Amino acid sequence: MTDPHVDRDVLDTLREVMEDGYPELLETFLADSESRLHELQDSTSAKALSDAAHSFKGSASNMGAIRLAALCQDLESHANEKSPQALAQLVADIHSEFADVRPVYENERHHDHTL
Secondary structure, three states, X not given: OOOOOEOHHHHHHHXXXXXXXXXXXXXXXXXXXXXXXXXXXXXXXXXXXXXXHHHHHHHHHHOOEHHHHHHHHHHHHHOOOOOXXXXXXXXHHHHHHHHHHHHHHHHHHHOOOOO
């Protein structure tokens, strides 16, 4: 079954490549994401929102967070065109999506993948 939120193949590849560093990578992603969410919440200009969304999009994409990356792409690409209400809704959608995928990464971090 394909997960529309997280690309499990990306996580499998990261687990293989990172080996013992995989839990630390997950921890860094979670902490970095919290920081980026605060940055989005505190941004007061379209440029600041676009820049924060660009950074968040990159890390989300690298970690296989498909829908999160897409939402960040939308915010990055259209921050100048959207109304303040639409921007606020998109930031809320990004927060909500991260809340949905966060448990996946937390479970990955705590799961023993050794055979």
